[in-house]
Amino acid sequence: MDYITTQDQGSERREQILEVALKQFSDYGYHKTKVSDIVKAAGVAQGTFYWYFKSKEAIALEIIHNKEADLIAVVLQGYRESKVTVQEVVQASEKLFEDYFVFSQQNKYFMRLLLKGMETEESVQSAILETRIKLEKAFQKNIERAAELGILPQKDPMVQSALLVSLLEGMLERWLFNPQQGYSKLQSQSAKQLAKDVVQFEFFGLLGI
Amino acid sequence: MDYITTQDQGSERREQILEVALKQFSDYGYHKTKVSDIVKAAGVAQGTFYWYFKSKEAIALEIIHNKEADLIAVVLQGYRESKVTVQEVVQASEKLFEDYFVFSQQNKYFMRLLLKGMETEESVQSAILETRIKLEKAFQKNIERAAELGILPQKDPMVQSALLVSLLEGMLERWLFNPQQGYSKLQSQSAKQLAKDVVQFEFFGLLGI
Amino acid sequence: MDYITTQDQGSERREQILEVALKQFSDYGYHKTKVSDIVKAAGVAQGTFYWYFKSKEAIALEIIHNKEADLIAVVLQGYRESKVTVQEVVQASEKLFEDYFVFSQQNKYFMRLLLKGMETEESVQSAILETRIKLEKAFQKNIERAAELGILPQKDPMVQSALLVSLLEGMLERWLFNPQQGYSKLQSQSAKQLAKDVVQFEFFGLLGI
Amino acid sequence: MDYITTQDQGSERREQILEVALKQFSDYGYHKTKVSDIVKAAGVAQGTFYWYFKSKEAIALEIIHNKEADLIAVVLQGYRESKVTVQEVVQASEKLFEDYFVFSQQNKYFMRLLLKGMETEESVQSAILETRIKLEKAFQKNIERAAELGILPQKDPMVQSALLVSLLEGMLERWLFNPQQGYSKLQSQSAKQLAKDVVQFEFFGLLGI
DNA sequence: GATGAATGAGGCTTCATTCAT
């Protein structure tokens, strides 16, 4: 007989409500997701929601903050080793982008919130925006390092990271979220293949080799 | 001496409500924009809104459809003349992107709706999505033509237009909409300069000349 | 060339609005009939309605009062001559009921208002009720006279007229107004035949000769 | 000692709202009865209404359906035993009519809805009409049986039941619902006495024995 | 911890009526 303590059963419930809320926010948006929907899907009573969370806004905020660190970690980790040749940088980029796409695949709902930026309270909006900025900063830092090493031409790194992240986010959106026409070929690609396409374009543009 | 007829004064009211609504939808989103807010800002009574529009949903739909054609026209027009050298294509691209950014600047609120894709009724959502798809299709067609002419390498034009539009939309977002930190340098650029940056990256990538 | 004065053209409009309103009140009821519906059907502008009538309530009141006198006249006229034999009374009744049904047929919409007693303002309600009471009083007076002449047994004339009018109104409703099942045979009857049925029942009951 | 469970307290609230709504619908009609009136009279908040009922229309429908079965049962039960003489049939009729009037007295508000047929949504209208048709069918069936047994002359049973129900409904209206003049004597009668009057007229008419 | 009934502010919309022309 295992002595399962009940002390963290609440925790489990909490986790479950969080998950359900994330999915619904992502699928239907913040306003169209009613607290009553969340509790129904989570199989708890309406009051229970408010035992665990102060408000609908609070749970949204928590959802954002929860995964922020994980996402940033993916990017920062991607550049840890120093590289010296273009070849190495390209390979590192490929690896990084793949990680980014894999993470997005595994955290589809979260990423949709981040990109589609739900229409919600100021506080949540800000949280989303900040996360995205942090992410872009992480990319920017790496571009700067590569420029210092003479691997990349010396151009405005802010603009370059903006271009790069635009690429990543745009492709991610089309790959994971756009349900309909046109992108079926894209959607059947693996994260690795998608990363390759982006890297190719990133470094060499349309005319590229 | 012009005899200004009063006959379209009603039309003016209508137009004014449309404008106010567009701005508010763009600034605060669909759900947070109350009909009562719109009429207050437009200086008319609540009932007046319903004299001109069937519902809140209807005005949103009309807003989208209103400018769709204009936007598409900008892109289609951009490629009318045939080009034969890379130089010409690059220049044409620059011109096109500039037009796109200028249009966006002049229709800032509309473009924000399009990109941030407000959380709203199905019908409006679809209208937005369709507009974006049409836009991308327009770009795709031109890439295909350039490939046929041997100006661009023969790659998947769907992926290439997706990459391109990602670039444009991402930069547009950072240029026009992101109110805060980091993008001040970007935001002070002219549409022309921004177009140059994007074209440079588009054709030659990070490593480009 | 006829010199049609335009002075009563307004009158015509007025009449037309009255007619349209009567039909709509009867068909859809007071509350479900909107002033905007009436004017649409009458082919005039919304403001025109209020040139002719003080309010929606006022037009309803006028409609009721308009035909009240006609209806009462039908009943009072029915008993003008003195009768001395049962035979004569029965024949007179038959004639009277036929008149009543014919009038109802010709004033279908008005009679429906009277019987279904629309859900409306107090004042209109009262007007309807009063009309019905006047009608019943007219019947009652005649029953009293017949009783005095020894033609009818001396019973409570109030109850008898109530019974009689119940009969008339109930059959009228089923004959003219009930659109559906069961009454098709009834509905194809003439006013004369219907009057016969009612008179038969009135004087002799179910067991009657 | 009774252990009154609190489990159906919610049910009590529901019941109370139903009752209040029935009374108000009956007294003022469907449209003039506002949901805000109902909850005020019931002493609950506006939202509470919508916890128990989907809409104003839904509660009206439920009210109708609730008592329909009871009413039909009264009529059907009235004729269960077989009768062979006129005397027996008359007595059975008297009993049945009395039951009908007693039920009506006890369900005054419901019966008013049924007879005055409130101006409301299609669905409720239909529910009311159907109930009335079922009732008349029940009467018709019994008249047919009496005719088969040779107790009543062979005439059109549809017409006869129509006449009969007209009588019952008309008298009920005057007995229970007409607040004013003229019917005071009627209104002070017992259900039994009223039933007698109607039966007398039903079988023998004005001239009756 | 958990329930679900209860709350009430506030949103969208309708519609009788008024007003400027």
Next chain:
DNA sequence: AATGAATGAAGCCTCATTCAT
């Protein structure tokens, strides 16, 4: 006389949040 745009009170309903148990 006539128009039709404009008004605003008021109705139905939603839904985040609270409360008694």
